[in-house]
Amino acid sequence: MALNRVSFQKAVRTYPVVASTVVVLAAVLMLWGAGAAGPAQWIASLYTLGIVAVTGVGMVRDIKRGHYGLDILAVIAMLATVAVGEYLASLIIVLMLSGGEALEDYAAGRAKGELDALLDRAPQIAHRLPDDADTGGTPKPGRELAEDIPATEVCVGETLLIKPSEVVPVDGVLLSAAASFDESSLTGESIPVARTAGEAVMSGSVNGTQAVRIRATATTADSQYQRIVALVRDAAASRAPVVRLADRFAIPFTLVSLLIAGIAWAVSGDPVRFAEVLVLATPCPLLIAAPVAFMGGMSRSARHGIIVKGGATLEQLATARTAAFDKTGTLTYGRPELVSVNAQPGFSAEELLGLAASAEQYSSHVLAASVLAAAEERGLPVSPADTAQEVATNGVEALIHGQTVRVGKRRFIEEVDPSAGSVDLSPGQMVVYLSVDGRFAGSLILSDTARPNAAATLDRLRSLGIRDTVMLTGDGQVTANSIAAAVGISDVHAELLPEDKVNAVAALELRPVIMVGDGVNDAPVLAAADVGIAMGARGSTAASESADAVIVADDISKVATAMDISKRTLRVALGSIWLGIALSLVLMLVAAFGFIPAVAGALTQELVDLATILNALRALHGKTLFRRADKPATVASAPIPGSV
Secondary structure, eight states: OHHHHHHHHHHHHHOHHHHHHHHHHHHHHHHHHTTOHHHHHHHHHHHHHHHHHHHHHHHHHHHHTTOOOTHHHHHHHHHHHHHTTOHHHHHHHHHHHHHHHHHHHHHHHHHTHHHHHHHHTOOOEEEEOOTTSOOSSOOOTTOOOOEEEEGGGOOTTOEEEEOTTOBOOSOEEEOSSEEEEEOHHHHOOOSOEEEETTOEEOTTOEEOSSOEEEEEOSOTTTSHHHHHHHHHHHHHHOOHHHHHHHHHHHHHHHHHHHHHHHHHHHHHOOHHHHHHHHHTTOSHHHHHHHHHHHHHHHHHHHHTTEEEOOHHHHHHHHTOOEEEEOIIIIIBOSOOEEEEEEEOTTOOHHHHHHHHHHHHTTOOSHHHHHHHHHHHHTTOOOOOOSEEEEETTTEEEEEETTEEEEEEOHHHHHTTOTTOOOOOOOTTEEEEEEEETTEEEEEEEEEOOBOTTHHHHHHHHHHTTOOEEEEEOSSOHHHHHHHHHHHTOOEEEOSOOHHHHHHHHHHOOSSSEEEEEOSGGGHHHHHHSSEEEEEOTTSOHHHHHHOSEEEOSSOTHHHHHHHHHHHHHHHHHHHHHHHHHHHHHHHHHHHHTTOSOHHHHHHHHHHHHHHHHHHHGGGGOOOOOOOSOOOOOOOOOOOOOOOO
């Protein structure tokens, strides 16, 4: 009982106009039933005129700003019913309009269930183990000495206990021998993922049936799940396309409704006909259908591991005509394998790789991670640098053991030694150049392969309406051309700086333009495109924040899934609007001949609202594309090939 009373009080506070209208309507009905029709009419009419005055103030402000909304029609309908003495109908219209907000909130709550689930599952508590706790193997009952602390207090390097079926509070590395985690809320993959000791564990994933230990590699603020939560909050707050879609129909619908009502009055000579028609022209279907559909589309996207930041993104995605892609980490795995080391005279292959790794540890580029991994696999030491500086889009310069080492693109090395020669590459290969103390020292050849489902994804995008596919990359022309040929892209722009990518996107003619990328260097072009899609929230924070949508899983096929969902969402939103308009027009024409009294018309319009909302909720469901995630092939480590 107490809970129901609290819920009722909350509802009254949230929707005061609905509550007051219900009270006034009840009082009017009691007076009317007692034979006091006069007082009942006065109370209803004065209350309705008060609502008209409040609504009218906002309407006038909007008109002064050049915004002609659907509230014009609602105000005219309320005034008309008061003027002809249909006071019960006027109260029902007020209740319908004020209740529309509550109805929209309820429907939107249903639609954004997946978004709310992500927010509600945000971990609050972490079980911290003491520094001297045994961190090996699987914990045994009775041995846990964990201290419960707020998840926000976890520090990098601390050991945490994750109990069975618990949500991982922060990103970490698995210390136990093996474990299984459910990552479906993050990636959309329903099959649990097996992890072994030393592998990364994402915050927000759910532990399996056995307690395990992890070492925190990030705080909650910097962890995967909190990034997603922040994106979801932005998405839930976005309402941009709702206004645009409603406004497209506002003036035509208002004019047609007034025309039908005016003709009915003129032909019949009865002003009541005017009110009876306008009662059925109230704009709730137009105002409610679009937000519910778009929220449903965003929720469905989240279910498949795609965080869309707003309904406007869905609308742009649905009508996109060009798709541009970065190469490394997007069309390819972004984890190149070392093929060979080409050392110049005076340097050995091991020395060259060790110097490259020592410098690359200060770089955020994906090739840097590959160079470091190659050195680690071969047991080569990585030395700290006295100074290090990353030159964006070019490479790294570091002072290591008194030697100035440059690692990066050919033009970066040619700045200190113009004799740095080009290297012949096979398809899919890329090169990293090195100089030591201003002298060209050699190069590292790495190979990165196209994702096996990249070509199929591009084909699917074309079937969804994409007319142009483009590659924008900072890599060399030969490497870019080989990957482009493998995935079916003919328009290739290589050796681009970040500003070049922005200019290239701006020059594309078929719009809207989708840009898909994953790295720090992609952040500017993701922000500049009509729709920026970041691959993997676990990647660059800058890219994720600049993008309009983030694909949590490392799966390029989700780009096609996102576009498919957006197209269905827009179809459902527009279909719901047209359904509301069609039903309203038919009913208005019937009312124009005097067959629907004002009160009955006001109640019938509620059924129209219900029909459009139920139709809009269809955006939550639909056929799913590309069920299989893109799984990278494992490549066995190999010794360093001999120098050339």
